[in-house]
Amino acid sequence: MSMSKLLITLGLILLMTTPFSVAYAADQPYSGSGTAVVSDAGAMSDSVTISLSGLMALEKDMAYEGWLVDSTSGDKVSVGILSAAFGDINHTWTSPDGANLLALYDCVVISVESMPDDDPAEWSEIAFLDTIDEGAIGEIRGLVVGDSSTLYMLQMQVHMAMAKVAEAQAADDIDALRAATEEAVGMVDGDDGIAALAASASASAMAAMDASSRDSVDMYAKRVMASSDNVSAWAMAAKEDAASVTAQEDLEVAKTLLNIVNGKLSAAMNGVAVSDMGGANDAYVSAQKMATFMLPAPSGDAAVDTPKTGDAYVPMAMQVMLFVALMLLIGGGAMLYRERRLGSKA
Known part of the structure; x- marks a missing residue:
């Protein structure tokens, strides 16, 4: 066999085997x-x-x-x-x-x-x-993990305020109605009141955004903040409407006006779907979704230490093999061309 044919044969062998080797050496062989x-x-x-x-x-x-x-x-x-x-x-x-x-x-x-x-x-x-991210998961846990988490407490406060309104509507006299209504109103203000908890939830969502560059944290934190603001606004509106209830002397009129108070507290809990305005329940679910895991992870995100598969030098070796194969084919082709030209002149 001539030298030119030997070089071409070796080049073809290397070229045929290199793709298979590269496939096995890939760092991320899994699609999806x-x-x-x-x-x-x-x-x-x-x-x-x-x-x-x-x-x-x-x-x-x-x-x-x-x-x-x-x-x-x-x-x-x-x-x-x-x-x-x-x-x-x-x-x-x-x-x-x-x-x-x-x-x-x-x-x-x-x-x-x-x-x-x-x-x-x-x-x-x-x-x-x-x-x-460590900073983001800490804020998320503060929002939704445990009975003392901010958004769980917010849900409970709105629920208890609604329960007091229901108690007022079932009252047999105006004094009992006023007392239950005032208890409901009392749950709006205070350090652990609806307004304060909603503000705390918004602050935690903002802190999570500052601690993370993840799109899911950013998107759902904004939803938490918007829903929390809605809760606060509806609760304060319910408090204002309750003032006209407690000023009433007529029991039945007061009970009718309580429907307005209850409606705003219900919106604070469940939101208004037709307007895409979330309440306390939506804020809670959105906070959970702030911890959406992306598969594969966004580039640059932290990961657990895991054993790597394959040898880091193998992909480089495959590139060298591919280069050598091409050089053999080019060199062998040039030599074959030269041999044929010399043969034709002879």
């Missing part, structure tokens, strides 16, 4: 994207829904698995094998003991596991992961 969102099922923030689309098909003996992780301690819990249909996953997992997932975890991992899984307590290879 989606979210993981925490919500209430039987308890506060006890459920997570993972939604993914555009996923690559795995081998028959492989499967995707979801995990919730505490990025500080490394504590984790599997949310189960994620069944994919035509590249899509829609999987909801609820904590069997009603644990508050936002209180315990700040990271979501989607791994690829062999089936059956040799070590179900650990993940094998990570396909996607995302971690909420």
Whole structure:
């Protein structure tokens, strides 16, 4: 075999094998994207829904698995094998003991596991992961984690004010009606009143925005702030309307006027859907959605320490192989052309 043909043959061999090597050495071999969102099922923030689309098909003996992780301690819990249909996953997992997932975890991992899984307590290879910023998750927890969280207390205060209005409407005399109405009004003001809690919720949402560059934090924090402002405005309007109720001497007229007070407190709780104006309930859900996990994570976001797959030098080696293959083909082609020209002249 001539030198030119040998060079061309070697170049073709390298060119044919390089793409396969690059495929195995890729840092992110998994396609697809989606979210993981925490919500209430039987308890506060006890459920997570993972939604993914555009996923690559795995081998028959492989499967995707979801995990919730505490990025500080490394504590984790599997949310189960994620069944994919035509590249899509829609999987909801609820904590069997009603644990508050936002209180315990700040990271979501989607791994690829062999089936059956040799070590179900650990993940094998990570396909996607995302971690909420430390500053943002702290503010979110203050808004929705536990009975002392700002938005839970806001919901409870509005609920109790509505209950007092219902008590006033059931009163048998004007004095009892006035007393219950004044108690309802008293829940609007004060350090733990509706107005103060709504203002605190807005401040926490703003602090989360300042602590994070995530689009989900920005979008839903603004919703928390708008809904909290609505709650405060409706509660203050209900307080003003209650003044005309307590000034009444006629029991039935006072009960009729209480319908207006109750309507504004109901708006403070549930919002006004036709106007897309949220209330306390919407503020609570929006605060949970501030912790939307993006899969894959937005570039630059923090992540848990995880074992990397593959060798960092392999992609560079593949580029060198590709360059050498091209040089062999070019050199061999030039030599073959020169040999044929010399042969034709002879």
